[in-house]
Amino acid sequence: GFVPILSCFYAVFHPTEGPRVEVQVPPGSITESDDPTAFEEPLLDFDSIKNYIIPKEPLCDRMLILKCGAYRIVSHPMHISNPRYPRNFFLFNFCFVFYGDDEPTPYFPIIKELAQMFCTLEEQSQFLTNRKSSLSSAIEQVFEDLNHYYECMIPLDSANKINLKLFPLYAPPEEIKSYHVPITTVQLKRLTDPNWDPTMRRILGLIDGVSSVKRIADLADADYSIVKKCIQHLMYYDCVLIIDIFQFSNRYACTPDIELFATDDAMQAECASYVASPGAPVTSPVSLLWLYRSLHHGISVREWATHQKDKLYGIDIRRFITFGFIKRIIYRVHSHAVLSSVGDVRDEDAEDRLRRMSQKSSTVGAPDENAIFQRLLKGPRSMDWICSELNISQKEAVELLQRHGEWIFVHA
Structure with missing residues (x-):
């Protein structure tokens, strides 16, 4: 689930009174209220933080997070410049209050969307300045629906509505290599949608827990970079896990x-x-x-x-x-191929070695070997990487390397 919203309030810069709260849900949660259901005392001291709730123009139209005692306030203040207002501008802010230890990140997109939507409505029809009663009921419903259903769809008038939905935010998927093997954690075919990316639909049947990412791209006759992004997308939603390619030499x-x-x-x-x-x-x-x-x-x-x-x-x-x-x-325990004498040769000797190895590799038959050897000389590479790039077994990779120089295989 998502962390609860403790309070939702709407504040503005009044031309004579300065920052003040216009609407608060629940009543009395931010400032004192005469409502019979109001809190006995507010969660926050609004006077001590009002200059951060209604900030200067440079801080507007950006996400602001304010830690206040045991609570955290997340908001997205907006500033509208127009001569129709008493001070030639209108400054407002929709604020959400959470416990200080809670993680409100999933709320960031909807708080920004809410602020920008009302900014547009105010510029077009002065909704915020002319329809305060409608705004009060809308904020109350936003508070209730997001806390209970994690989404809301609230009509404001015949042409506008508040449509918000919370989505969980996952950590970015780890970087995957060509030799990594995806394993499904769900039945992907049951989730398939005809509108999915064609490459995604093409590779689903090839994810068998045995084939590497590069092998899947080859079998699907698809661009490797696109296949990689598709698998990372599946990783993001916990539909696949990534393991190393299995070989009996591992x-x-x-x-x-x-x-x-x-x-x-x-x-x-x-x-x-x-x-x-x-x-x-x-x-x-x-x-x-x-x-x-x-x-x-x-x-x-x-x-x-x-x-x-x-x-x-x-x-x-x-x-x-x-x-x-x-x-x-x-x-x-990974195996890495290291050129045994690389530390004992001068730069020009290393270049000669590279040239000789590149010439030799061009006669072996694999079109990618030249590039493989050039990258090997720049630093140790795992045997998985070599096997995947050349599409050969680890035994064949060892034999190939030993034909083109003296190599040490380090296990770490």
């Missing part, structure tokens, strides 16, 4: 969260169900814990699977690794 090790797996019965049951091969018996939690703890830096998945062959009966290894990675009980 290495994994346990995180401190392995202790959670040891004590969480629900996670153990979920894991046993997820990793079981079709028709195979469910593996015991003790065996699953043993298998996770047996993963470490110095051993690849292929070597680990050979050593644990008996205990892995009935377990889908890829799903076993995927589950541990998603639940953060294991982490990936």
Whole structure:
């Protein structure tokens, strides 16, 4: 849900009295009121903050956040210059009050929209200065509807209405690489809409938990940058998760969260169900814990699977690794290719080496190898990146690198 609005009020700059509150909901929440339902005492001392509620013109038409005691006031003051007003201007502000520890960010767009809409209405028909009674009931309904339904649609007259809706704000999705593999968390086909982007609809059936982002782009015959944006869009709405591409040459090790797996019965049951091969018996939690703890830096998945062959009966290894990675009980130990003598050569020697390697790579057959080697000489690259760019296995990537120089493979 969304944090509650404690008070909503409308303030203006009066030509003789200065800043004052015209409408407040609930009554007495900002200034004293004779209403029988009013608060016994206001939440705030308006006189002490009135110059920030009705600020100078340079602070108008922008979001203002004011921390006042235990409360936070969010507003978007507006300034209208026109000779029809007593001081040649009209300054007003719609303010929303929240608890100081609450996060009101989802309200920012609607507060701005509300302010700009009423600014337009005032410029066109003097709505704020001529129809204060209608404004009072509208603000009250905005307060009630946003708190209870998180949206409102309130008619103001035959031609205008307040139409607001709160939307949750998520953190931006993490940057994804060409070798990352998207895994669905929902049934995307049920969410598909005919009006979706054509590329989005084309890639949905290709997200299988095995294919990398680059592979999906190739299979869909679509531009990689567009496919990447589509997958990031799905990540934003928690429709997919991102993991590293699975290869038996990968290495994994346990995180401190392995202790959670040891004590969480629900996670153990979920894991046993997820990793079981079709028709195979469910593996015991003790065996699953043993298998996770047996993963470490110095051993690849292929070597680990050979050593644990008996205990892995009935377990889908890829799903076993995927589950541990998603639940953060294991982490990936990445392999990086580093040119072994790069620190011992002069700049001109490095250029000669690059030229020789580029010439060699052009004869191997892969059209992208020249660019790959140039980027490798500028710094260490993960083996996942090399495999994805050249569309080859890690074993083939190692053999290719070793044919073109002396390389060290660092696991970290």
